[in-house]
Amino acid sequence: xxxxxxxxxxxxxxxxxxxxxxxxxxxxxxxxxxxxxxxxxxxxxxxxxxxxxxxxxxxxxxxxxxxxxxxxxxxxxxxxxxxxxxxxxxxxxxxxxxxxxxxxxxxxxxxxxxxxxxxxxxxxxxxxxxxxxxxxxxxxxxxxxxxxxxxxxxxxxxxxxxxxxxxxxxxxxxxxxxxxxxxxxxxxxxxxxxxxxxxxxxxxxxxxxxxxxxxxxxxxxxxxxxxxxxxxxxxxxxxxxxxxxxxxxxxxxxxxxxxxxxxxxxxxxxxxxxxxxxxxxxxxxxxxxxxx
Numbered sequence: 001x002x003x004x005x006x007x008x009x010x011x012x013x014x015x016x017x018x019x020x021x022x023x024x025x026x027x028x029x030x031x032x033x034x035x036x037x038x039x040x041x042x043x044x045x046x047x048x049x050x051x052x053x054x055x056x057x058x059x060x061x062x063x064x065x066x067x068x069x070x071x072x073x074x075x076x077x078x079x080x081x082x083x084x085x086x087x088x089x090x091x092x093x094x095x096x097x098x099x100x101x102x103x104x105x106x107x108x109x110x111x112x113x114x115x116x117x118x119x120x121x122x123x124x125x126x127x128x129x130x131x132x133x134x135x136x137x138x139x140x141x142x143x144x145x146x147x148x149x150x151x152x153x154x155x156x157x158x159x160x161x162x163x164x165x166x167x168x169x170x171x172x173x174x175x176x177x178x179x180x181x182x183x184x185x186x187x188x189x190x191x192x193x194x195x196x197x198x199x200x201x202x203x204x205x206x207x208x209x210x211x212x213x214x215x216x217x218x219x220x221x222x223x224x225x226x227x228x229x230x231x232x233x234x235x236x237x238x239x240x241x242x243x244x245x246x247x248x249x250x251x252x253x254x255x256x257x258x259x260x261x262x263x264x265x266x267x268x269x270x271x272x273x274x275x276x277x278x279x280x281x282x283x284x285x286x287x288x289x290x291x292x
Contacts, residue, residue: 099144
C-alpha cells in the first residue's frame, strides 16, 4: 500500500476499499472468483479419441480434459488461458515431455505422440502457476517444455496416471499439485478488467473499462500488455468468440444468423472472418465436423 501511495493513487483507493468494505464486487475482482464463461478447446476433439472434459473445482482451474492423441499434432486455441499438457503412463512409447502452452491470439500447433494419453489443465484467464521466473506475458504465443517434473513429484505422469477417471485425476491435481506450484500474482486492476470483460461476454468497450478504473485507454492497454502479453481488445475478441461458440453448439437448430445480434458481431461476414481466424474453419464446417 505504501508503494501504491506514491506510484498509483487510484489503485491505492481501490485497494483500501477492497480491504475495508469487503464488497462482493471488489472481492470478486481481486480473486477472480467469478468466471462467467468456460473457455473450451473446440478443435481438440478432432485431433484425439476418447475425449472427455469437466469443469475445474477451483476458480483458478477453468477446465480439465483427458484424451488419446490420434494425430502427431494437436490444435489448441488457448486464447487468454495458459494450458498444461501432461502425458500419462503407461504408454507404449517413450513418454513425451510435459508442455506449457501460453496464451495466444490464434490457433497453435502442439506436437503430440499418437496413441499416448494426455491430461490437460486449462487455467483461468490471468491465472498462472509455474516454479520458474517466467511471467505470463513471456509465454504469449509460445509452447515450452515444463521444468523437470522430478522436482515436483505430484506432477509426475506416473502419479497422475494412478487415478482412474477424469474427476479423480482433477481432484488429485488440485489438492496435491497446485500447492507445489508458485502462483503468479495478478494485479488488482487487471483482475478487475478480466472479470468485467468476462461478465459482459467481450462486449464492454475499452473506453468504458478505462472510465471505471479512472485510467486512460492507453494505460489500460499498457497494464494488460505488461501483465498478460496482449491487449484488452484481443481478450474481448477471444471472449466474444468463446461465448458465441458456446451458444452455437447448444442451439438445437444451430442457425448462425440469430446469434449475431446477441453477440456483437456487425454482420455474418465479420463473424465468419473471426471464426476462421481462431479455428481455420467456417462455422458450418465446424458444426459439420462436430455433429457429422
